[in-house]
Amino acid sequence: MFGWFRKRRRQRIARRRFPDHWEAILHSNALFFHSLSSAQQERLRRSTQIFVAEKNWEGCGGLQMTDEHRLTIAAQMSRLTLGFADEYFDDVKSILVYPDAYLGKSQDQIGSGVVVEGSSSRLGEAWYRGPVILSWADVLATGRQENFGRNVVIHEFAHQLDMRNSPFADGVPVIESRQQAEHWLSTMARDYERLSALCDAGVPNVLDCYGATNPAEFFAVASEVFFEQPNLLNAEWPDLFVLLRDFYLPPNH
Numbered sequence: 001m002f003g004w005f006r007k008r009r010r011q012r013i014a015r016r017r018f019p020d021h022w023e024a025i026l027h028s029n030a031l032f033f034h035s036l037s038s039a040q041q042e043r044l045r046r047s048t049q050i051f052v053a054e055k056n057w058e059g060c061g062g063l064q065m066t067d068e069h070r071l072t073i074a075a076q077m078s079r080l081t082l083g084f085a086d087e088y089f090d091d092v093k094s095i096l097v098y099p100d101a102y103l104g105k106s107q108d109q110i111g112s113g114v115v116v117e118g119s120s121s122r123l124g125e126a127w128y129r130g131p132v133i134l135s136w137a138d139v140l141a142t143g144r145q146e147n148f149g150r151n152v153v154i155h156e157f158a159h160q161l162d163m164r165n166s167p168f169a170d171g172v173p174v175i176e177s178r179q180q181a182e183h184w185l186s187t188m189a190r191d192y193e194r195l196s197a198l199c200d201a202g203v204p205n206v207l208d209c210y211g212a213t214n215p216a217e218f219f220a221v222a223s224e225v226f227f228e229q230p231n232l233l234n235a236e237w238p239d240l241f242v243l244l245r246d247f248y249l250p251p252n253h
């Protein structure tokens with residue numbers, strides 16, 4: 001029953017007029033928006049409205065939360081979920097935003113169910129069934145494509161997809177069929193080893209060596225590159241590209 005009410009509420013939200021100043025924010029802070037088809041743009045506007053309305057948006061470290069913050073982040077969340085039906089990250093109730101890289105409060109909190117980027121100075125975090133924490137400076141640089149193919153929002157929400165089936169981020173999100181899961185595991189394991197070897201040898205490639213930290217970071221970093229530099233990913237890591245394309249943008253989406 002709750003699901004039915006939620007669906008009705010979301011339909012009502014998605015029918016609201018998309019404000020002109022929101023549209024302007026998408027055009028200036030979500031440059032990928034220009035490369036979408038008009039049907040994808042329309043779907044993105046609807047899910048962006050739902051994310052803005054449903055999430056608890058909190059400014060931290062003196063940041064005063066505005067529509068610009070909410071829209072810029074929600075647009076990237078919508079981009080990640082364009083190929084999914086009704087994916088609104090229900091486990092993520094709150095999104096906390098700091099002005100810039102921030103200092104973690106306690107190392108004790110780091111463990112199962114938490115993925116933290118950086119050690120003391122952090123760019124983002126994803127908590128199992130908990131908040132996503134972001135640095136606005138990085139979000140904005142990402143949205144304006146000034147971040148060299150990095151995308152902190154895609155990265156943190158890829159961790160959330162990863163932790164959907166277990167508090168331990170292991171680079172394996174929920175996958176429908178056993179056959180697909182086996183293909184995922186073998187491709188990811190092989191390419192993770194390949195990235196580790198390239199990074200050990202100092203050979204540059206499109207995937208950041210942060211992805212060689214562990215399989216969870218490999219999935220998150222590969223997801224960033226899939227959205228930000230798909231042609232380069234396809235050229236250098238064709239099997240990984242196809243795996244992520246079938247996951248994020250399945251043929252009948």
Ligand SMILES: [Zn+2]
Nearest residue numbers: 115117217220
């Ligand atoms: Zn990460």
